[in-house]
Amino acid sequence: MLIEIEKIKQFENKGKIFFAGIGGVSMSSIALAFKDRGKEVCGYDSTPSAITKMLEENGIKVSYCYDRNDFEGVDLVVYTNAMSDSDPVMLYPKAMGITMVTRATALGYLMKKYQTPIGVCGTHGKSTTTGMLSYIFQLGGRNPTVFAGAELPIYNANYHLGSERDFIFEACEYKDSFLSFFPKHAIVLNVAFDHADYFLDLEDVKKSFARFIDLTADYGSAIINYDDPNCVDMAKGYVGDLLTFSTQNSDCSFFAGNISENKGFYSFDLYYFKELLCRIELGVPGYFNVYNALAAAAGAYIGFAKIEDIVRGLKEFKGVKRRFEVRGELNGAVVVDDYAHHPDEIRATLEMAKKLDYSKVTVIFQSHTYTRTRALFNEITSTFEKLCDSVIYADIYAAREEPIEGVDARSLASKTVNGKYLGSMEKIAAYFKGRKKLEGLIIVMGAGDIVKLSDMLLEDNDAR
Numbered sequence: 254m255l256i257e258i259e260k261i262k263q264f265e266n267k268g269k270i271f272f273a274g275i276g277g278v279s280m281s282s283i284a285l286a287f288k289d290r291g292k293e294v295c296g297y298d299s300t301p302s303a304i305t306k307m308l309e310e311n312g313i314k315v316s317y318c319y320d321r322n323d324f325e326g327v328d329l330v331v332y333t334n335a336m337s338d339s340d341p342v343m344l345y346p347k348a349m350g351i352t353m354v355t356r357a358t359a360l361g362y363l364m365k366k367y368q369t370p371i372g373v374c375g376t377h378g379k380s381t382t383t384g385m386l387s388y389i390f391q392l393g394g395r396n397p398t399v400f401a402g403a404e405l406p407i408y409n410a411n412y413h414l415g416s417e418r419d420f421i422f423e424a425c426e427y428k429d430s431f432l433s434f435f436p437k438h439a440i441v442l443n444v445a446f447d448h449a450d451y452f453l454d455l456e457d458v459k460k461s462f463a464r465f466i467d468l469t470a471d472y473g474s475a476i477i478n479y480d481d482p483n484c485v486d487m488a489k490g491y492v493g494d495l496l497t498f499s500t501q502n503s504d505c506s507f508f509a510g511n512i513s514e515n516k517g518f519y520s521f522d523l524y525y526f527k528e529l530l531c532r533i534e535l536g537v538p539g540y541f542n543v544y545n546a547l548a549a550a551a552g553a554y555i556g557f558a559k560i561e562d563i564v565r566g567l568k569e570f571k572g573v574k575r576r577f578e579v580r581g582e583l584n585g586a587v588v589v590d591d592y593a594h595h596p597d598e599i600r601a602t603l604e605m606a607k608k609l610d611y612s613k614v615t616v617i618f619q620s621h622t623y624t625r626t627r628a629l630f631n632e633i634t635s636t637f638e639k640l641c642d643s644v645i646y647a648d649i650y651a652a653r654e655e656p657i658e659g660v661d662a663r664s665l666a667s668k669t670v671n672g673k674y675l676g677s678m679e680k681i682a683a684y685f686k687g688r689k690k691l692e693g694l695i696i697v698m699g700a701g702d703i704v705k706l707s708d709m710l711l712e713d714n715d716a717r
Contacts, residue, residue: 272296282412375442389566613693650701
């Protein structure tokens with residue numbers, strides 16, 4: 254890792270940087286951060302998007318086809334792990350002898366000079382918790398630098414360049430990316446098996462998380478979810494300052510007691526080593542957000558945030574983009590966007606939806622990658638059978654993968670009692686728009702290009 258950091262350091266005072274996969278949420282924000290630091294930045298992505306348009310409006314040249322000439326004068330290439338080694342956009346700079354580093358290494362370099370880097374990791378809940386923590390610090394006048402995996406309403410972006418004191422970042426475990434980071438405090442929300450194209454099994458995932466929190470052992474702390482057995486098991490060998498949070502065990506460092514619920518929204522007493530600090534009222538629904546808020550409060554407290562900022566921040570925080578985001582109404586039904594794509598996330602979202610008293614819950618779901626679908630196939634189908642009225646499966650989002658025989662949207666639908674396959678997104682949109690009377694809740698769910706479906710459902714709709 255230090256070798257990779259040294260590769261970037263040689264370009265501190267000069268250089269042109271090319272980003273391969275610049276249209277990604279994380280890559281785009283890192284590219285903008287380097288541009289803000291005076292670097293000449295350019296990049297490639299396969300298709301135009303709202304993100305690439307924003308980059309171009311900020312003076313960054315984006316190419317959409319492979320051209321060796323794009324690398325003329327480039328001193329450094331930053332690439333995402335989603336890029337294949339055989340991709341021409343990767344082969345060109347290698348053949349030209351240009352230094353190449355990963356997205357994670359670039360982000361690790363950016364956070365190096367900050368006094369208090371706080372990393373939020375976990376199989377799910379990272380973006381929301383990062384948003385909560387950022388909002389608390391912003392309210393306190395701390396002006397943190399933030400890198401999140403989703404757009405934060407407070408910044409109208411997924412990143413914010415603030416002071417050089419606090420660096421709050423979402424730490425993704427895929428391909429061990431977070432091992433290139435330099436956290437002082439590491440928050441672990443949960444640990445479950447995911448990314449089946451990289452991790453062998455749950456034990457392999459736990460080893461990766463253990464290595465991440467070990468990065469804080471000498472001078473920081475790890476803050477873990479004590480109610481998650483995998484978190485507890487993962488942290489057994491940790492030798493640093495270990496803090497825990499829980500809704501069940503009052504002996505934990507941070508404890509949510511006297512939890513109450515009102516129409517899906519929760520409040521609780523926040524304790525620190527059994528000392529009552531305050532009463533928290535959440536501005537976002539769902540029991541899972543009690544854990545996210547508890548983790549954010551813990552991170553804020555050890556980061557010396559004021560209690561009043563924690564209380565106000567968690568009450569005023571209204572979520573991040575595509576995390577149960579209400580988009581509009583279609584023929585009597587409320588349309589919501591949600592990022593959930595892992596069974597644990599799907600379950601949490603649907604359990605919350607049930608508490609909101611909608612007459613009917615319909616899901617349009619796009620599974621993310623073939624390997625994840627194959628590994629979690631039965632969990633996906635059984636979760637929808639139990640927790641929603643009906644589910645429409647959109648075609649699987651391949652991302653970086655090739656199709657796997659027998660693993661597709663039709664198969665998911667055929668194995669789900671209340672499931673259906675309608676074909677393309679255009680056909681799905683036409684199906685719902687053609688029904689004059691809908692009811693309850695329609696959740697557009699997934700982490701791929703299903704993001705465009707809500708717009709398709711709501712276009713030309715006066716009620717939007």
